[in-house]
Amino acid sequence: MANTNYTELIDNLIVAFNETFLMCGISLALAIVIGIPLGTLLFITGRGLFWQNRLLNLLGGFLVNIIRSTPFVILLVLLLPFTRLVVGTSIGPVAASVPLGIVAVAFYARLVESALHEVDKGVIEAATAMGATHFQIIKDVLFPEALGGLLRGLTITAISLVGYSAMAGIVGGGGVGDLAIRYGYYRYQTDVMIITVVLLIILVQILQSLGDFSAKKAEKK
Amino acid sequence: MIEFDTISVRFQHKKSAVDAVKNVSFRIEKGEIFGIVGTSGAGKSTLLRTINLLQRPTSGRVLIDGHDVTHLQGDALRTLRISIGMIFQQFNLIHTKTVFENVAFAMKVAGKSSAEISTRVYEALELVGLTDKASVYPSTLSGGQKQRVGIARGIVNNPQILLCDEATSALDLETTDSILALLQEINRRLGITIVLITHEMEVVKKIANRVAVMSGGELLELGDVFSVFASPLHPFTQSLVNRTLNLDLPTRIVENCKNPLVKIVYNGDHAEHAIISETVQKFNIDLNILHGKIEYIGGKPFGVLVVQIVGEHAEAEQVLNYLKEKTYKVEVLHG
Ligand SMILES: Nc1ncnc2c1ncn2[C@@H]1O[C@H](COP(=O)(O)OP(=O)(O)OP(=O)(O)O)[C@@H](O)[C@H]1O
Ligand SMILES: [Mg+2]
Numbered sequence: 001m002a003n004t005n006y007t008e009l010i011d012n013l014i015v016a017f018n019e020t021f022l023m024c025g026i027s028l029a030l031a032i033v034i035g036i037p038l039g040t041l042l043f044i045t046g047r048g049l050f051w052q053n054r055l056l057n058l059l060g061g062f063l064v065n066i067i068r069s070t071p072f073v074i075l076l077v078l079l080l081p082f083t084r085l086v087v088g089t090s091i092g093p094v095a096a097s098v099p100l101g102i103v104a105v106a107f108y109a110r111l112v113e114s115a116l117h118e119v120d121k122g123v124i125e126a127a128t129a130m131g132a133t134h135f136q137i138i139k140d141v142l143f144p145e146a147l148g149g150l151l152r153g154l155t156i157t158a159i160s161l162v163g164y165s166a167m168a169g170i171v172g173g174g175g176v177g178d179l180a181i182r183y184g185y186y187r188y189q190t191d192v193m194i195i196t197v198v199l200l201i202i203l204v205q206i207l208q209s210l211g212d213f214s215a216k217k218a219e220k221k
Numbered sequence: 222m223i224e225f226d227t228i229s230v231r232f233q234h235k236k237s238a239v240d241a242v243k244n245v246s247f248r249i250e251k252g253e254i255f256g257i258v259g260t261s262g263a264g265k266s267t268l269l270r271t272i273n274l275l276q277r278p279t280s281g282r283v284l285i286d287g288h289d290v291t292h293l294q295g296d297a298l299r300t301l302r303i304s305i306g307m308i309f310q311q312f313n314l315i316h317t318k319t320v321f322e323n324v325a326f327a328m329k330v331a332g333k334s335s336a337e338i339s340t341r342v343y344e345a346l347e348l349v350g351l352t353d354k355a356s357v358y359p360s361t362l363s364g365g366q367k368q369r370v371g372i373a374r375g376i377v378n379n380p381q382i383l384l385c386d387e388a389t390s391a392l393d394l395e396t397t398d399s400i401l402a403l404l405q406e407i408n409r410r411l412g413i414t415i416v417l418i419t420h421e422m423e424v425v426k427k428i429a430n431r432v433a434v435m436s437g438g439e440l441l442e443l444g445d446v447f448s449v450f451a452s453p454l455h456p457f458t459q460s461l462v463n464r465t466l467n468l469d470l471p472t473r474i475v476e477n478c479k480n481p482l483v484k485i486v487y488n489g490d491h492a493e494h495a496i497i498s499e500t501v502q503k504f505n506i507d508l509n510i511l512h513g514k515i516e517y518i519g520g521k522p523f524g525v526l527v528v529q530i531v532g533e534h535a536e537a538e539q540v541l542n543y544l545k546e547k548t549y550k551v552e553v554l555h556g
Contacts, residue, residue, distance in 0.1 A: 120311075120313070120316075122309060122311050122313040123313050123314070123315055123316075125275065125309075125313065126307070126309060126313035126314075127315075127326075127330075128275065128302075129273055129275055129302060129305075129307040129384075130302060130303070130307075130326070130327045130330045130331075130374075131298075131299040131300065131301075131302035131303040131330050131331065132299075132326075132330045133299065133330075136329075136330060140315075140326060140329075141315055144315065144317040144318065145315060145316060145317055147317065218317070219316075219317070220316060220317050220358045220360065
């Protein structure tokens with residue numbers, strides 16, 4: 001086992017955490033900006049809803065399923081040309097954010113759809129009976145009523161992203177998970193591996209608590 | 222005025238079809254409280270929902286104040302819906318909005334200014350007696366209070382019509398009475414036409430002016446509440462009415478009864494006369510009252526008595542004839 005230089009490790013960890021935050025931050029932002037509208041579209045085009053559209057619903061659902069059923073490592077490689085097209089390079093944390101973001105969007109869209117399904121149909125009907133427009137129903141009924149579920153879904157997405165981002169090392173994305181694999185697994189520095197894994201556990205716990213707290217607050221029950 | 226003109230609603234599934242409403246035609250007058258009763262699955266909700274087109278009829282027309290609304294779309298449909306309030310069995314309040322915001326949402330939908338909203342919402346809450354609950358969330362309210370919020374929301378835009386889908390079915394008896402009293406007050410004070418559907422005759426009896434009885438998607442009979450109660454035409458209605466009168470005697474009493482046992486039904490025209498004491502004085506017999514109930518429907522008495530005729534056999538026959546003449550209906554249960 002190699003001796004560990006702890007000052008170097010701390011520097012490495014800081015860099016790695018920054019990379020993790022960058023990758024997860026970008027993909028989470030994409031999940032919110034694209035995943036929410038996509039999930040909403042999947043919901044309102046579904047059966048018995050006000051935008052019922054079988055073709056759009058099937059198409060959207062199929063796209064989401066393709067992304068979700070492809071193993072991430074394979075997606076990472078398959079998307080290399082696309083990544084290069086979008087960010088100009090296929091190496092580094094920003095490049096890794098492209099496949100991560102795509103996975104996050106698909107993942108979160110499904111969670112958004114199911115959170116919206118949880119909204120009491122009677123409340124939607126009451127709003128319809130009042131004469132509300134579709135936009136008003138989405139904005140003033142569906143989203144506020146589903147907010148707790150949307151936040152829980154976002155928490156699950158964020159935590160999964162931390163896990164997925166470990167594989168971003170393959171395209172030089174870096175990050176904490178990658179650090180753990182490189183030092184702990186390939187160089188047999190068990191102490192480094194344990195430290196990073198513990199830090200990752202703490203990070204996930206913090207995310208989970210933040211998510212639970214905000215979801216509870218949003219549910220007003 | 223709401224008019225159903227040969228309304229039918231069919232729910233088509235892959236192979237099977239359900240005819241929820243079959244060729245129903247009738248009118249609901251302006252300013253009345255109109256009840257629609259029937260058992261579960263009778264098509265009451267489906268028919269009610271054609272009024273604000275939550276359900277489009279498969280065929281037939283719905284006319285409101287003489288205008289055919291059946292094919293309204295878009296803004297015209299929303300304008301119609303704004304002019305019709307609706308309350309629900311499960312209240313259907315927005316859980317994440319306060320009481321104030323729930324009522325305000327209906328006004329926002331109607332395009333009202335926030336200045337108007339802030340005063341009018343309090344007026345509506347005042348009417349239902351919930352001003353002190355304006356800033357709480359629905360989860361902290363009782364069922365009756367939730368329905369009051371529902372009512373405030375339903376009337377805040379000064380609608381012409383208020384639709385009530387089993388509005389009291391989730392509430393206990395006492396709360397039901399207070400909600401019914403509130404609906405009646407709203408009808409009297411604001412002149413809003415109220416259409417309420419229920420599976421309980423009691424509800425109709427308490428506040429409705431007229432009632433329609435539905436079963437299996439069909440309209441069985443329709444009339445003012447008193448006459449439907451006093452002389453139900455259809456066997457289905459008769460059993461509904463009997464159930465609310467609930468005058469069953471223990472079988473032991475009926476079987477061991479040595480004297481003739483009769484059920485006397487009398488209504489507004491007879492109820493105020495002292496028929497029982499008159500009969501006893503006129504004949505040499507006693508009338509032993511075993512069961513009885515007098516209901517007041519719209520202020521008119523309607524009563525049922527189960528009596529035993531104690532006396533000579535020959536006289537009993539005469540008594541029966543006399544009672545038949547003096548009351549609405551006499552039915553021999555035993556004897
Ligand atoms: N959206 C729907 N799709 C298919 N069938 C339906 C639908 N809505 C109602 N039905 C059917 O139509 C019939 C009438 O239903 P409806 O809800 O109008 O009855 P109801 O008299 O209101 O009964 P309840 O007292 O249970 O509310 C029932 O057989 C029901 O199963
Ligand atoms: Mg119903």
